[in-house]
Amino acid sequence: MPEEIKAHITGVVYQVTAKPGDRVQAGDPVVVLESMKMEIPVEAPRAGAVQEIRVKEGQTVQEGDTIAVLA
Amino acid sequence: MIRTVLVANRGEIARRVFRACRRLGLGTVAVYSEADREAPHVRDADRAIAIGPAPARESYLDVARLLEAARASGADAIHPGYGFLSENWRFAEACRRAGLTFIGPSAEAIRRMGDKTEARRLMAGAGLPVLAGSAEPVADAGEVELIARDIGYPVILKAAAGGGGIGMARVGTPTELPGAFATATRRAQAAFGRGEVYVEKYLERARHIEVQVFGDAHGTLVHLHERECSIQRRHQKLVEESPAPHLPAATRQGLAAAAVVGARSIGYVNAGTMEFLVAEDGGFHFLEMNTRLQVEHPVTEEATGFDLVVEQLRVAAGERLAWRQEDIVQRRAALECRVYAEDPAKGFLPSPGRVERLALPSGDGIRIESGVEAGSVVSVHYDPLLFKLVAAGPTREAALDRMARALAGCVVEGVRTTIPFLRRVIESEAFREGRVHTQMIEQGAFNA
Incomplete structure (x- = not known):
């Protein structure tokens, strides 16, 4: 089952640390958000392959937005 | 003499400085980014000047725009507040060259104390006790390990180019070192434009x-x-x-x-x-x-x-x-x-x-x-x-x-x-x- 990874906080995408096709473990950062001078990683909730990244660096995301999809 | 003060900041500190200016009968100029158009600090000042988009790099950290705002508004002094450009010696120097009074120490003092390893050397030279650690920025995690073996764990990695707690990483054991070094270096680079870090003994319960x-x-x-x-x-x-x-x-x-x-x-x-x-x-x-x-x-x-x-x-x-x-x-x-x-x-x-x-x-x-x-x-x-x-x-x-x-x-x-x-x-x-x-x-x- 593909699983959407959602932003748990509103922020600006500081860094995209994974790309489609990458294998990630649970807890690996997929995207790093910047909010109020803090860097906040959005982590993979489980192991899997990254199917899709839906954000670009510099983009603003709202809490609850899907930032990536795990296969 | 100072007549009109531009505050190169936002939020509560801008308002605090304006209050002091009013006490002394000085004119006040606020600057604001697009995100702060409606902010209270903008209304507090005699004049307010827009200086660019919401990201700080394009507004509150943009020296050229701030100097232009000072020129356009007739301000003859700049108060930097805290954060943003307040500890940027180049900004203090740019103000001086533009004929503006920088409300703070000399650019030279900001530069010397802003380089945290130089500050440690200077203060040790003045007789102040400093923590055991590296006299210069460290080259890599291996060098940190050598120093830590000498002074004992835990140690703390700090950005050489800046303070305020940004980019600090406590290292309790040798296995944590490579990760902590990489993180501290990356954060220092992002925050201060210089990735150099130095190491100090970490004091527990201090x-x-x-x-x-x-x-x-x-x-x-x-x-x-x-x-x-x-x-x-x-x-x-x-x-x-x-x-x-x-x-x-x-x-x-x-x-x-x-x-x-x-x-x-x-x-x-x-x-x-x-x-x-x-x-x-x-x-x-x-x-x-x-x-x-x-x-x-x-x-x-x-x-x-x-x-x-x-x-x-x-x-x-x-x-x-x-x-x-x-x-x-x-x-x-x-x-x-x-x-x-x-x-x-x-x-x-x-x-x-x-x-x-x-x-x-x-x-x-x-x-x-x-x-x-x-x-x-x-x-x-x-x-x-x-x-x-x-x-x-x-x-x-x-x-x-x-x-x-x-x-x-x-x-x-x-x-x-x-x-x-x-x-x-x-x-x-x-x-x-x-x-x-x-x-x-x-x-x-x-x-x-």
């Missing part, structure tokens, strides 16, 4: 105590006593107070004397803060100097009765310090709580959004420094400080009781804040008894 110093251009330099700032998360302060509770008299006097010697050794002018770590045995070590006004300056103002920002403006205009050392005494106890838009239940994650409702307490001994009002949008682009709550009283107990009531009287809706956490700190037995150290929050001492 207190963070700092001394306010103030110098004028005529060779006078005084201290305004200490502030206790140990209640920190992510190496950044949440609660400060003056006097520091239960500090042995010898330590208190030693800190003040060291701060004055250190600041005098570099001919420091204007407001500055010498930061120290105080070990459990009362021994202390110089950490760094902040060459600017601190967030927590109201604690010193309430304790001593002196207005630091008014004095910054007077001294920047070339006047002599109005205070003699013997007149500066801690007449009252004062505390400050920083109310941030953060969720303490989620590890102090930022909580941006709109402030839907805001009710702030008032009363004897209560002072509020707020950058927001009902309807304000707390943006992801800036520091999440909403307001500072300051409580003072004839005794520490009186100040604590006032603070507890003030915290209970705050209503903030729309964003999560540090208020519930601050209430637990103020009501905790450890804090009430003044038994504090810098690791308390991370160790869960105030968890619900």
Whole structure:
């Protein structure tokens, strides 16, 4: 089952640390958000392959937005 | 002479500086990014000038735009506030070259103390105790390991180009070293444009105590006593107070004397803060100097009765310090709580959004420094400080009781804040008894 990874906080995408096709473990950062001078990683909730990244660096995301999809 | 002051900042500190300017009859100029068009600080000034888009790099950190705003508005002085460009020596120098008075120390003092390894060398040379560590930035994790083997774990990695707790990483064991080194380097690069880090011995259960110093251009330099700032998360302060509770008299006097010697050794002018770590045995070590006004300056103002920002403006205009050392005494106890838009239940994650409702307490001994009002949008682009709550009283107990009531009287809706956490700190037995150290929050001492 593909699983959407959602932003748990509103922020600006500081860094995209994974790309489609990458294998990630649970807890690996997929995207790093910047909010109020803090860097906040959005982590993979489980192991899997990254199917899709839906954000670009510099983009603003709202809490609850899907930032990536795990296969 | 200064006639009109542009404040190159936003939020509560911009408003605080404008208030001091009005006291002295000076004109005021605000600058604002697109995100701050409706912000209270914009309305507080005589004039306001738009300086660019919301990201700080394109507005509050853009030197050319700030200088242009000063020229366009006829300002003849710039107050940098704290954060943003306040400790950027190139900005201070650019102001001077543009014929503007920079309200702060010389560019040279900012540069020398901004290089944290140079500051350590300078202060050690002046006779101040510094922690064991590297004299220069370290090349790689391997070099850190050699130093750590010599001075013993835990150690702490710090950015050489900047302070304020940004990019610090505590290393407890050799296995944590490579990851911590990479993180510290990356954060230093992102925050200061220079990835260099240095290493220091990490003191367990130490207190963070700092001394306010103030110098004028005529060779006078005084201290305004200490502030206790140990209640920190992510190496950044949440609660400060003056006097520091239960500090042995010898330590208190030693800190003040060291701060004055250190600041005098570099001919420091204007407001500055010498930061120290105080070990459990009362021994202390110089950490760094902040060459600017601190967030927590109201604690010193309430304790001593002196207005630091008014004095910054007077001294920047070339006047002599109005205070003699013997007149500066801690007449009252004062505390400050920083109310941030953060969720303490989620590890102090930022909580941006709109402030839907805001009710702030008032009363004897209560002072509020707020950058927001009902309807304000707390943006992801800036520091999440909403307001500072300051409580003072004839005794520490009186100040604590006032603070507890003030915290209970705050209503903030729309964003999560540090208020519930601050209430637990103020009501905790450890804090009430003044038994504090810098690791308390991370160790869960105030968890619900």
